[in-house]
Amino acid sequence: MRIHIHQQRLGAALQQVQRAVSAHSTMPILGGIKLTADVDGLRLMATNHEIAVETYLAADSDETLSIEAPGSIVLPARYFVELVRKLPDPWVHLAVQQPYSVQITSAKAAFLLHGFDPEEFPRLPQITSDQPFLIYSDNLKDAIRQTVVAIAAEETRPVLTGLCMKFDSDSITFIGTDSHRLASRKLFLQGGPEGASETAVVPGKSVHELARLLPEDDTPVAMTIADNTLLVSSETTRFFTRLLEGQYPDTSKIIPTTFKTRIHIRRDPFASALERALLIAREMQNQVVRLQLQSDRIELSAHSHDVGRVSEQVPLDQFSGDALTIAFNGKYMLDAVRSFDGEQLTVDFTGTMSPMVLRPTDGQEYLHLVLPVRTV
Amino acid sequence: MRIHIHQQRLGAALQQVQRAVSAHSTMPILGGIKLTADVDGLRLMATNHEIAVETYLAADSDETLSIEAPGSIVLPARYFVELVRKLPDPWVHLAVQQPYSVQITSAKAAFLLHGFDPEEFPRLPQITSDQPFLIYSDNLKDAIRQTVVAIAAEETRPVLTGLCMKFDSDSITFIGTDSHRLASRKLFLQGGPEGASETAVVPGKSVHELARLLPEDDTPVAMTIADNTLLVSSETTRFFTRLLEGQYPDTSKIIPTTFKTRIHIRRDPFASALERALLIAREMQNQVVRLQLQSDRIELSAHSHDVGRVSEQVPLDQFSGDALTIAFNGKYMLDAVRSFDGEQLTVDFTGTMSPMVLRPTDGQEYLHLVLPVRTV
Numbered sequence: 001m002r003i004h005i006h007q008q009r010l011g012a013a014l015q016q017v018q019r020a021v022s023a024h025s026t027m028p029i030l031g032g033i034k035l036t037a038d039v040d041g042l043r044l045m046a047t048n049h050e051i052a053v054e055t056y057l058a059a060d061s062d063e064t065l066s067i068e069a070p071g072s073i074v075l076p077a078r079y080f081v082e083l084v085r086k087l088p089d090p091w092v093h094l095a096v097q098q099p100y101s102v103q104i105t106s107a108k109a110a111f112l113l114h115g116f117d118p119e120e121f122p123r124l125p126q127i128t129s130d131q132p133f134l135i136y137s138d139n140l141k142d143a144i145r146q147t148v149v150a151i152a153a154e155e156t157r158p159v160l161t162g163l164c165m166k167f168d169s170d171s172i173t174f175i176g177t178d179s180h181r182l183a184s185r186k187l188f189l190q191g192g193p194e195g196a197s198e199t200a201v202v203p204g205k206s207v208h209e210l211a212r213l214l215p216e217d218d219t220p221v222a223m224t225i226a227d228n229t230l231l232v233s234s235e236t237t238r239f240f241t242r243l244l245e246g247q248y249p250d251t252s253k254i255i256p257t258t259f260k261t262r263i264h265i266r267r268d269p270f271a272s273a274l275e276r277a278l279l280i281a282r283e284m285q286n287q288v289v290r291l292q293l294q295s296d297r298i299e300l301s302a303h304s305h306d307v308g309r310v311s312e313q314v315p316l317d318q319f320s321g322d323a324l325t326i327a328f329n330g331k332y333m334l335d336a337v338r339s340f341d342g343e344q345l346t347v348d349f350t351g352t353m354s355p356m357v358l359r360p361t362d363g364q365e366y367l368h369l370v371l372p373v374r375t376v
Numbered sequence: 377m378r379i380h381i382h383q384q385r386l387g388a389a390l391q392q393v394q395r396a397v398s399a400h401s402t403m404p405i406l407g408g409i410k411l412t413a414d415v416d417g418l419r420l421m422a423t424n425h426e427i428a429v430e431t432y433l434a435a436d437s438d439e440t441l442s443i444e445a446p447g448s449i450v451l452p453a454r455y456f457v458e459l460v461r462k463l464p465d466p467w468v469h470l471a472v473q474q475p476y477s478v479q480i481t482s483a484k485a486a487f488l489l490h491g492f493d494p495e496e497f498p499r500l501p502q503i504t505s506d507q508p509f510l511i512y513s514d515n516l517k518d519a520i521r522q523t524v525v526a527i528a529a530e531e532t533r534p535v536l537t538g539l540c541m542k543f544d545s546d547s548i549t550f551i552g553t554d555s556h557r558l559a560s561r562k563l564f565l566q567g568g569p570e571g572a573s574e575t576a577v578v579p580g581k582s583v584h585e586l587a588r589l590l591p592e593d594d595t596p597v598a599m600t601i602a603d604n605t606l607l608v609s610s611e612t613t614r615f616f617t618r619l620l621e622g623q624y625p626d627t628s629k630i631i632p633t634t635f636k637t638r639i640h641i642r643r644d645p646f647a648s649a650l651e652r653a654l655l656i657a658r659e660m661q662n663q664v665v666r667l668q669l670q671s672d673r674i675e676l677s678a679h680s681h682d683v684g685r686v687s688e689q690v691p692l693d694q695f696s697g698d699a700l701t702i703a704f705n706g707k708y709m710l711d712a713v714r715s716f717d718g719e720q721l722t723v724d725f726t727g728t729m730s731p732m733v734l735r736p737t738d739g740q741e742y743l744h745l746v747l748p749v750r751t752v
Binding site: 083101109112 | 455464652684685686688689
């Protein structure tokens, strides 16, 4: 392998694949990034057995990559990534030397970096689909961001540490819950297999990596499920993740369909007041914040024997139904409120001991549900 | 105590004093900040028995502070500092309530925060001097930054974990050494006591806090040593630190006064090449980097059995004396090179096993000495 590549292009590609590098594996080769040059371009990949990322740089797309000789090598990410970042010149030349080392030259700096046998690098799953689920990158990224906040951090029920994606022929529904709160978001597809009905539960860590990798634009991405693996691919990049096994609970029945009290409230002042209430509540069990609803005013409050107390009137845009006082985990409520994009939220209440449901005032495809906490 | 103060002014003062708050003391009151209002202004202070910071906000300096009633309280920093940052309005009203709580109101948010008895807060040392050492803040900050890098991280010889300051009537000399390298910087004073000759060894952690506190401008500061304490004070702020006990070694004799080889070299390309060499050397014992000096070229190199090797020719501005090959700890050399401000450095060599001396090409008041390492 002998290639000539622009530092910036190589650096950007390395940044994508290095997320899948295994930092602390007992197999040193998994701490590596595999480079494979063919006559058309350069492929980079990394995997940690949980996720894998592969990206392809075409040699003919611009003048920033030329392939002098095809070939392959695995290079240790912890040295190679930083080395590329610190090169003295925008251009770098890589030349593989036997056995499994690469000569890296840039201006007057010459490195020899030891690598690994590319034949020993794990193969990526062979997944193909002529009818994948099609979606835009920014929409997928948004839906993940809005729902992943509600997944469980603790492993008591392992399946809840994942984000559930229910695929059908024209939409994906994302569901996250830790059994104290739930987030649900429906995304309509650009295309999908007819009559499809599949469920994938993606490990929380993988979902975060996927969201980081997705560009914030309308790049089309294709999603495919096979062999207990989810593949998310764009034109140049492929992301693989293992799926969680186990039955995801049916959450459709816990979402209330009626309400006794409904408020419209502005997101930012409500979030700021919750942050202030949490200053007092954050070290108490359940981080209890109380909300008093009356037709003309709503008040947030919290108190802690050790720290003190706070109360604050929050601006209310609209109120209908009965007066009510309810207590909840302030952190869960703040996570929910922050996950919305719009200026205004609708919050529905069906009683002191029933879940609260938050929705954007102008939409039905997204909701956050927070359970109240019992207080004395 | 009842005061009305602008959030930003209070926040800036809190940021200064909170550096001296003890985060994990067995005495909860040391996790607090003491506020004392008199008719003229508000004094804030914190101490962790190692350092203390006190700052004074005058009520008449502008319209951002008004004192309605004098008084005092100690408030827990971990709540109060963040609370002030998160207030809904630029104005905040503080009113002490018995016993030892404060009512904090800002717009429609009302807090009650529990505090401590101000009478139980430690007193600051009573240090006065009618003839302190006078210096500009930015000069002091620079001198600290340039020399503190060479102090010892390990406690083998406790006195070396401090920065030595030798005061005389017209200058302070700052010395840091961990016995493998040494930094020395002389600063001329704006004024000092006649015939003075004092030495203070300031603990490394205190020096870092002092540097953070000092503004990057020509604010005059006064330094005074008394009762094993260094006091650094500006018009509004006072910083106290305990000093290290023990005899600081006499370092004057280890600085070579002659040289056999001298080079002039540009700082930035040399630093970048050292960074690249350290990529290979950083995990080896002593992080050995080798420098080959010839009349027309110099070359940096490093090699590691596990990682690989690097060599690079470095731009040389001027060379005089004998050809030489020398090896050193690359991290120590990089720390030294980075501590200089100018574009060009002079490095003097007296042999393969003798210390290298780095100086700014255009000055004599500042030097860095790095010992070579023996290699096979």
